[in-house]
Amino acid sequence: MIHITLPDGSLREYDQPLTVYEVAASISLGLANAAVAGRVDGVLVDCGFLIEGDARVSIVTPQEPDGLEILRRSCALMLAMSVKQLHPNAQLRAGSSLGDGFFYEFAFQRSLTLAELPVIEARMRALAATNHSIRRATAPRATSTERLSLYRLGDFESFAEGPHVPATKVLQAFTLDHISGTSQQRIYGTCWSSQQELDTWRAPPQVMVVNIDERQTAYAHSVTQALRRRELRANSDLRNEKISHKIRQHSQKVPYLLVVGEKEKEGGFVSMRSGSGEDFGEKGIEAVCELLGPPKTGGV
Known part of the structure; x- marks a missing residue:
């Protein structure tokens, strides 16, 4: 028993x-x-x-943070399968969840462009609609310390960090939004548990959190989550891009930027600036929320 x-x-x-x-x-x-x-x-x-x-x-379930991360990790696997179907000579590098989204890195014989992402996304949607199973090739044990395992998605196999969703039918609210690199390229996307959540993510943010390099990924994501808990419209850009490029890109669209480097991560704060270039200096998360949150009202 x-x-x-x-x-x-x-x-x-x-x-x-x-x-x-x-x-x-x-x-x-x-x-x-x-x-x-x-x-x-x-x-x-x-x-x-x-x-x-x-x-x-x-x-x-997808309604909790671990569940969302698993959705995104599985979306990365489905992205890899889609790219291999469309570009059989592409070499797989690595992929996983990343903040609000996911990525996969490939080596292509010719560089892909942003205009080709809709074709890849359409193939992903076709795979999701056919409800392919995702299975670990060897039965895991709860005491296992292995980081990568061989997973099968239909007839596609790849080593990946688990766990993964049992089937692709739950991968519905996703989109691809960026591609970077030349000889080796990363394709980025986001995935949510519902279309409503995806639409909310697509809405123009009030503040964008950007990390200087991959060492601050987890901290930058935690800052974004903290801002959202305070009902601020916050997104994060965790792509493996130069910080100058990310600041330049978002300054044209987002009112405020929060920059996170090693100093900020170690100190538990952010460096804040406006989209127009005004420097607000180093600020704690609570100070940012006080500055950007709705004005407090009080009775007389």
Whole structure:
């Protein structure tokens, strides 16, 4: 007998080993359809992970941060498959989630242009519509420390960091928005749990958080999340581009920029400037929220 403890403390008994998906289905069909992964004794695993003994289990859906990250990671895998179908000679480098989105890096025989992204995106939508399964080639264990595993998406295989969504049908609200590089190129996109969330992301932001290099990626994303919790329209640009290019690009469109480098990350603050070039200096997150948030009103 296998005893599964759920997040609310309730206990369920099963007479044989079962997968995370089967645990979700035993709770409700709606939860099973929404599941993108699970946590077994605190470790994130694929829905196909086989539970062979007593464990604490929770089901991960796209409505939580880990679920969104898994959606984006799987979108990167679907991007890789789409590019290989359209450009069979392309060499795969690496890809994963990145802040609000995802990326994949390729080596092409000829450089692609921004105008070619709609064709790739259309192929991705076709793959999502056919609901391809995504499976780990070898059964994972909750104690595994491997960072990369071989995943199969239809007849496409690639080493990738997991877990991944069980099937492409949940990858619906996404778009490709940028390509960088020449001989080696990165294609960037974003993915959300609903079209409404994607439309909100597309709306012009009030503030853009930009990192100087990849070392500040996690901190820049956390700053963006903190601003959103304070109801500011904030996005982040975490692309592997020169900071001067990112500042120049966003200064034309966004009222305020928050620049994050190693000094800012270590100090827990940001360097703030306006789109017109006015320098506000170093500011803590609360100070930024006070400056950009709605004016406080008080009764007499």
